[in-house]
Amino acid sequence: MKNEWPLWEVFIRGQHGLSHRHVGSLHAPDADMAIKNARDVYTRRNEGVSIWVVEARHIAATAPGDKGPLFEPSESKVYRHPTFFDIPEDVGHM
Amino acid sequence: MTGDEALFQFLLRMGDNTLILGHSVSEWCGKAPVLEEDIALANTALDLIGQTQFWLGLAGEVEGQGRSADDLAFLRDAWDFRNLLLVELPNGDFGQTLMRQFLFDAFQSVLLGRLKTSSDTRVAEIAAKASKEVAYHVERSADTVVGLGDGTEESHARMQAALDYLWPYVGEMFRGDDVDAAMVAAGIAPDPASLREEYDALVGNVLTEATLDIPKGTFSHKGGRTGYMHTEHLGHLLTSMQWLQRAYPGASW
Numbered sequence: 001m002k003n004e005w006p007l008w009e010v011f012i013r014g015q016h017g018l019s020h021r022h023v024g025s026l027h028a029p030d031a032d033m034a035i036k037n038a039r040d041v042y043t044r045r046n047e048g049v050s051i052w053v054v055e056a057r058h059i060a061a062t063a064p065g066d067k068g069p070l071f072e073p074s075e076s077k078v079y080r081h082p083t084f085f086d087i088p089e090d091v092g093h094m
Numbered sequence: 095m096t097g098d099e100a101l102f103q104f105l106l107r108m109g110d111n112t113l114i115l116g117h118s119v120s121e122w123c124g125k126a127p128v129l130e131e132d133i134a135l136a137n138t139a140l141d142l143i144g145q146t147q148f149w150l151g152l153a154g155e156v157e158g159q160g161r162s163a164d165d166l167a168f169l170r171d172a173w174d175f176r177n178l179l180l181v182e183l184p185n186g187d188f189g190q191t192l193m194r195q196f197l198f199d200a201f202q203s204v205l206l207g208r209l210k211t212s213s214d215t216r217v218a219e220i221a222a223k224a225s226k227e228v229a230y231h232v233e234r235s236a237d238t239v240v241g242l243g244d245g246t247e248e249s250h251a252r253m254q255a256a257l258d259y260l261w262p263y264v265g266e267m268f269r270g271d272d273v274d275a276a277m278v279a280a281g282i283a284p285d286p287a288s289l290r291e292e293y294d295a296l297v298g299n300v301l302t303e304a305t306l307d308i309p310k311g312t313f314s315h316k317g318g319r320t321g322y323m324h325t326e327h328l329g330h331l332l333t334s335m336q337w338l339q340r341a342y343p344g345a346s347w
Contacts (some may be wrong), residue, residue, distance in 0.1 A: 005128070026130050029241060036234050037130040040137050 006055055008034040010042055013050035020052050031055075100276035101214070102157045103176060104283060106166070107273075107319050109149030110177035113167055114328070115198060116142030117335050118185055127188050134234065138195070141227040148220040168339035172328045179318035180263040182328040186256065189242055189249065193256035196239045197297065199232035201267050204292045205284070213281035236300045243304025250305065257301070258309050265314025267293070 005027040011020035023042050028034035034053040043051070062070060074080065120139035126132035150163035181198055185191045206228055209221035242249040268290045277283035301308060317323035338345060 027128065028130065033237060033241070036237065037134065039230075040134040041130060044133075044137060 005029050006057070008038075008053045009056050009059060010034075010038040011052040011054075012038070012042055012048040014048060016049060020050065023047075025056060028053075095272060095276065097276060097280060098156055098158075100273045101280075101282065102153055103273045104277050105149050105153035105156060105217075106176040107178075109146050109153055109163070109166070110175050111181050111198070111202075112142040112149060113146040114175070114177045114331065115181040115195075116140075116146060117331060118181070119191070119195070121185060122188075122191065131188070135191075138231055138234075141224075141231065145220070145224045145227070148224070152216055152220065164339075168336045172324050172332055173321055175318075175324065175328060175332075176321050177318055177328075178263070178266050179315050179325055180260065180266065182318065182325055182331060183260065183263065184327055186259075187252060189252040190256040190259065192235055192238045192242065193253060193260055196232070196235035196300070197260055197264055199228060199235050200296050200300075201264075201289070201293055202228050203232045204289045204296065208284040208289070212283060217282055232296075239300060239306075240304045243301070243306045253304065254306050257306050261309045262311075262313055263315050265312070266316045266318060269314070269316055269319075271320060 006029075007025055008028055008031075009025050010023050012023045013020045026034065026037050026041055028037045031053060034055075035051055038051050038053055042048070116139045119135055119142065122132065122135045123139070124132065126135055146167065147163050150166045154161040154163060154166055178198075180194060183194060185194075203225065206221045206225040210218055210225060212218040212221065239253065243253040244250070245253075268286045270286045274283070274286055278285050298308070318325075
């Protein structure tokens, strides 16, 4: 018999206008309790305005072994970065 | 009994409920069945102790003898406490702790809802602040009661046993006396009996969903909120809670 509750990944929006960020994981019997647990574990110090939880098994992830083919080709393509334009001073910080 | 004496008694009842329950719940810290529940219970305990500071702080002010919330919490003996018997009952197993929490949270949420419109603005302000915390407490404890009640055979049996043990202590919440009559007359607090209908509806819904049966019978223990007679458990609880101030008077950090 499996006694462990499923694992949930927790995402918290720190303030309005920002994206939800992954803050950690926890165990809970269902989504409702996962949100409550996330509230108690991750927002004790007023860290958030919104919580998302998703059961960890529903997240599809890249395999560490595929790092080469997936990410290395972009390393040598400096022209993909918009660093070759002169930005007029009047524009200010971008 | 003058108006201020009655108000003092009323505030002790409010503050002693949250103090005694908060202390009991804090005893789970570090040893709850799972990490998430451990943190949640600690949060609840801290909320209750925070509310205690407001209620007993105001009680000391109303009494006018220069006693602080800490003095009232740590330097009174059992017979001067005015909490409901329910909150001084032992933690028992996790199910009993959560059932006790739910039965109290439900009462507190109904009561604080009324106190928000108290004629005494100090009482109304504390109630407004506390009711946000308690709204969450009752949601969480209700969910857990349903989860465990409508859970496995063992968890159901434990929750039913907890309800059978605790239910005879519920009636005390709604038993008014002279203090309550004075509070009603001053528009400070509601008649406890008037909270029963809303309480029964809330608790009935949750316990039905939890597939638990409310025990038959109308017997109700009493004596906590009047201070007439506490259970043996309160003295033990105070012994550990007050030990430091008794052994080292005035110690602080």
